Amino acid sequence: MENKIGVTLITGFLGAGKTTFLNNLIEKYPNTKFAVIENEFGEVGIDGGLVVDKQEDIFELSNGCICCNLNGELRDILRKLLQCENKIDHLLIETTGIAEPSAVAAAFVGDPGIASIFEINATVGLVDAKNFVQSLSDHEVALKQVAFSDILFLTKCDLATEDEIKSAALQAKLINPAAFVERIYNGEKVENDILSLNSYNANKVEERTSFIQHHHEHQHGDVVSYSFTFEGGVDPVKLEMWLSVLLQLQYEVIYRFKGIFNIKGETNKVIVQGVRNESKIVIGNPWKPSEDKLNRIVVIGKGIKKEAIERKIKSILR
Numbered sequence: 078m079e080n081k082i083g084v085t086l087i088t089g090f091l092g093a094g095k096t097t098f099l100n101n102l103i104e105k106y107p108n109t110k111f112a113v114i115e116n117e118f119g120e121v122g123i124d125g126g127l128v129v130d131k132q133e134d135i136f137e138l139s140n141g142c143i144c145c146n147l148n149g150e151l152r153d154i155l156r157k158l159l160q161c162e163n164k165i166d167h168l169l170i171e172t173t174g175i176a177e178p179s180a181v182a183a184a185f186v187g188d189p190g191i192a193s194i195f196e197i198n199a200t201v202g203l204v205d206a207k208n209f210v211q212s213l214s215d216h217e218v219a220l221k222q223v224a225f226s227d228i229l230f231l232t233k234c235d236l237a238t239e240d241e242i243k244s245a246a247l248q249a250k251l252i253n254p255a256a257f258v259e260r261i262y263n264g265e266k267v268e269n270d271i272l273s274l275n276s277y278n279a280n281k282v283e284e285r286t287s288f289i290q291h292h293h294e295h296q297h298g299d300v301v302s303y304s305f306t307f308e309g310g311v312d313p314v315k316l317e318m319w320l321s322v323l324l325q326l327q328y329e330v331i332y333r334f335k336g337i338f339n340i341k342g343e344t345n346k347v348i349v350q351g352v353r354n355e356s357k358i359v360i361g362n363p364w365k366p367s368e369d370k371l372n373r374i375v376v377i378g379k380g381i382k383k384e385a386i387e388r389k390i391k392s393i394l395r
């Protein structure tokens with residue numbers, strides 16, 4: 078696991094500040110050898126030329142949107158990357174402003190060849206503090222980007238009023254209660270150690286879902302975020318069946334799924350992350366004797382029904 082190349086996805090709506098953030102990141106870690114994949118929606122790639130020159134390997138996908146039709150090309154680039162003489166430490170992917178990051182992440186989770194070498198570290202979401210509320214109402218993809226992010230930065234806070242920033246932060250938290258929300262002024266570097274977020278690591282998932290004490294519900298239009306706990310040992314076969322049906326049939330309306338499960342007969346926590354129609358399952362820490370073996374899940378999606386999920390949950394308990 079430790080030897081895998083970490084991958085940071087940088088998402089955010091058009092003009093949110095992705096390239097600025099990426100450049101800052103490259104400069105912040107002078108001793109890290111990055112490879113950068115720039116995806117642009119247009120025939121002529123420009124962003125690649127805007128990436129700071131630090132002898133990084135920069136690849137451009139300018140033929141369409143990475144999340145729709147470039148998985149083949151993405152694979153080719155990843156293959157090329159591995160053949161490069163210089164070993165890379167970390168891969169940064171800047172998606173287009175209209176891309177769904179979950180689709181890109183799914184390529185890293187669902188393809189065994191890719192997953193054996195690369196490991197998604199985190200999805201960083203950039204949100205233009207001034208324009209976010211408007212983008213949300215006009216473009217569903219802006220919401221999906223926020224729902225899928227592990228950490229969110231409200232950018233261009235220097236251009237927004239305090240009320241606009243607070244309102245953007247509130248909307249972001251309503252959509253994704255598990256994500257950290259930070260601010261960026263004047264396109265400055267952030268203090269957070271972005272390369273160490275390890276958001277898909279079992280301990281980190283546990284940390285980020287510890288806010289769920291009982292049932293929480295947030296609503297943004299017809300997009301809801303349910304986070305709840307339930308008691309009892311889960312049947313692994315039934316859980317797997319439920320997840321595969323849920324993710325196969327509903328991945329277009331489920332923007333994010335994370336869960337910590339108490340599997341019957343298993344002494345460790347089992348962490349499940351839904352990434353589009355794929356699920357990533359890892360074994361977490363052992364349950365402590367003093368701990369209540371509570372299952373915890375967060376589901377963010379469109380038009381999903383709490384009762385239906387609760388009914389399903391009952392059916393996967395042994």
Ligand SMILES: Nc1nc2c(ncn2[C@@H]2O[C@H](COP(=O)(O)OP(=O)(O)OP(=O)(O)O)[C@@H](O)[C@H]2O)c(=O)[nH]1
Pocket residue numbers: 089090091092093094095096097098124173174232233234235236261262263264265
């Ligand atoms: N004032 C201000 N300007 C910023 C900030 N962050 C980025 N910008 C500017 O906003 C513009 C867009 O920034 P980019 O980093 O290119 O945004 P992007 O998300 O990569 O844009 P697309 O690739 O077109 O979607 C640039 O002119 C940046 O210099 C910020 O925090 N404050």
